[in-house]
Structure formats: C-alpha cells, structure tokens
Amino acid sequence: MGLPQSGLWVKKLWVLLEVAVHVVVGKVLLILFPDRVKRNILAMGEKTGMTRNPHFSHDNWIPTFFSTQYFWFILKVRWQRLEDMTELGGLAPNCPVVRLSGQRCNIWDFMQGK
Numbered sequence: 001m002g003l004p005q006s007g008l009w010v011k012k013l014w015v016l017l018e019v020a021v022h023v024v025v026g027k028v029l030l031i032l033f034p035d036r037v038k039r040n041i042l043a044m045g046e047k048t049g050m051t052r053n054p055h056f057s058h059d060n061w062i063p064t065f066f067s068t069q070y071f072w073f074i075l076k077v078r079w080q081r082l083e084d085m086t087e088l089g090g091l092a093p094n095c096p097v098v099r100l101s102g103q104r105c106n107i108w109d110f111m112q113g114k
Contacts, residue, residue, distance in 0.1 A: 008082065015078045019071060026066035038062055 030037045041062055045051040051058060064070055084093045094106045105114065 011082050012079055015082065016075060019075045019078060022074075023066050023071045030066055037065075041065060 026037075038058075042051055042058060045058065050056065050061075084095055086092055092107075094108045096104060097107055097110055098104050099110070
C-alpha cells in the first residue's frame with residue numbers, strides 16, 4: 001500500500017539530502033552567528049509557547065538543534081510522513097494503531113479483526 005517501493009526510496013533519498021543540508025547549514029550558522037540563531041529559535045519558540053514555560057530553560061534545548069540526535073529525529077519524522085501520504089483515488093496508508101488493550105497493529109489488521 002502507499003507509494004511504490006522504487007518511488008518511495010527515491011523520495012527517502014531526497015528527504016535524507018534535504019535534512020542533511022538543513023542540519024549542516026544550521027550547525028554552521030550556529031557556530032558562526034550563535035546570538036542571531038538563538039534569537040531566531042527563541043522567536044520560533046514564542047509561536048509554539050515553548051518559551052513561556054518557566055521550568056523549561058532555552059539553554060537546555062537550543063544546543064540540541066542541529067545535533068546528530070536532531071538529524072535522526074527529523075529524518076524519522078519526515079520518512080514517516082512520506083509513508084503516510086496518499087494520492088487522490090489511491091490506496092490509504094496502512095498506518096500503525098494501538099488498540100485500547102495496548103496491543104499494536106496496523107489499520108488493515110484492525111479492520112479485519114486480527
């Protein structure tokens with residue numbers, strides 16, 4: 001279900017390159033212009049409300065931007081979004097779900113009562 005395998009791998013490769021370039025450029029900017037990058041990240045945090053939490057210091061989370069852990073997290077999220085996409089008239093993705101009992105399965109298995 002979802003994208004054909006060859007198309008999916010090409011798109012995954014493209015996302016890998018996009019995320020790698022994003023992280024490398026961000027890391028270079030963080031090294032060259034730390035105050036400016038910090039202001040931009042704090043401005044983004046204002047939109048989400050992250051910076052309004054008094055128990056959540058920006059000194060704890062700004063250094064995590066553009067790290068190896070950040071790279072893998074963003075890559076994983078972007079790859080999952082690729083697999084969850086569908087085209088109009090195409091098959092719906094077989095997304096993972098969790099039953100009320102805590103058991104994990106896919107939507108198709110859930111619908112079949114498996």
